[in-house]
């Protein structure tokens with residue numbers, strides 16, 4: 476068993492890690508096998524085996540290596556990590572990710588690998604478990620330089636945080652953030668640790684390596700405390716940001732619509748430019764988006780908000796789109812740029828589950844007898860977000876799974892069921908309205924944004940439209956007192972996740 480030598484030069488490292496871990500009893504180390512995470516693995520193992528010595532509560536520790544499949548050495552590194560954990564008695568696993576998936580072809584491989592890695596790690600966290608990475612002070616300096624290069628404001632210059640919460644549920648700790656790389660190297664040599672050197676770390680085509688190898692050494696030579704000073708600057712910027720968050724929280728809550736993540740932009744016209752920009756930035760960060768540059772924030776304002784009233788502006792922000800509809804701004808997945816082609820599919824009712832195309836989720840029908848289940852209002856539409864189904868971590872996480880129900884009459888024995896997407900001709904008579912209207916007019920009246928219109932399944936019995944699922948029901952879909960049964964149709968959406976139906980629900984209930 477590895478014992479603890481708390482000599483004074485190590486004491487500072489143990490103290491900082493211990494301080495960060497207080498109150499956490501289940502730890503998952505993101506372990507790359509490099510010097511930094513090997514030092515953290517070693518310290519954690521020693522703390523775990525001697526927790527009373529450090530007045531820490533006993534904790535559970537396991538480690539994961541992410542096999543990105545980018546380097547030819549990934550297999551060797553994975554087995555190195557396995558061995559290092561084995562000698563320390565730490566449970567270990569490897570997760571493979573595929574950065575060369577065709578969908579990802581065009582993107583910056585380094586950033587892509589990082590995003591996929593975090594996504595996998597967050598998904599692997601057990602209940603009450605927190606993630607640890609081995610970022611240190613020199614990483615923080617590099618991050619700040621990169622933020623300067625991107626033209627970020629105080630939030631980008633806040634750098635990484637020692638204790639961060641993502642998507643309101645995943646806790647990430649960086650216990651070595653106040654320690655210099657030099658300190659970690661001294662520890663590693665003293666303890667005779669074994670680690671791997673990533674061959675790509677010397678490739679100065681990557682910005683981070685360029686800074687680490689070409690720029691920062693001369694800065695550290697001239698100003699030995701440079702990294703501590705930069706860390707302090709980052710902390711000051713973070714404090715400012717937190718203060719601003721506090722001060723803007725009330726205004727922000729009035730603008731954000733939590734049901735779909737959209738932002739009401741009309742009130743922004745009354746605010747000063749800095750306040751407006753700060754609120755727009757908070758909106759993007761609220762959706763867990765990477766902090767955009769000031770230039771991009773200005774483009775959202777000029778090209779999306781201020782575009783002509785009759786225009787349909789679209790601004791692409793990495794893999795998302797910023798769009799405007801009526802008085803609100805929306806962030807959408809990039810695949811929502813175009814509307815879908817008209818398509819007609821038949822639903823064989825032997826199967827009560829129908830998988831929708833374009834990743835739109837699935838429909839489920841359930842025949843009910845009127846006696847068994849009478850909705851308060853037969854034309855009632857219910858909505859609820861099924862949060863238990865959320866597992867992934869991205870901008871749309873909170874809005875990812877939406878379950879919509881509607882109640883319509885059952886089909887007659889000679890009626891064939893089909894699902895149609897896209898526009899349909901002729902006047903429609905919907906519940907709650909006397910006059911007939913064209914579909915486009917109905918979408919407008921119900922406030923359905925244009926990008927969703929071709930993605931809403933239209934349920935037909937023969938050639939008769941019964942319901943636009945979750946949005947409206949036609950007179951032909953009405954449940955009458957003569958009938959014994961009704962259909963409950965549920966739509967579980969995978970990708971689109973907008974509770975746009977809110978308004979139409981209210982409308983039907985009135």
Ligand SMILES: Nc1ncnc2c1ncn2[C@@H]1O[C@H](COP(=O)(O)OP(=O)(O)OP(=O)(O)O)[C@@H](O)[C@H]1O
Pocket residue numbers: 505506507511512539540541542543589607608609610614683
């Ligand atoms: N392949 C990996 N598997 C598991 N964890 C890893 C892996 N690579 C890096 N990490 C974790 O991320 C930390 C930062 O590593 P590194 O600086 O190389 O990553 P990066 O890609 O620059 O990410 P970041 O931008 O988050 O710093 C490491 O200390 C380690 O905890």
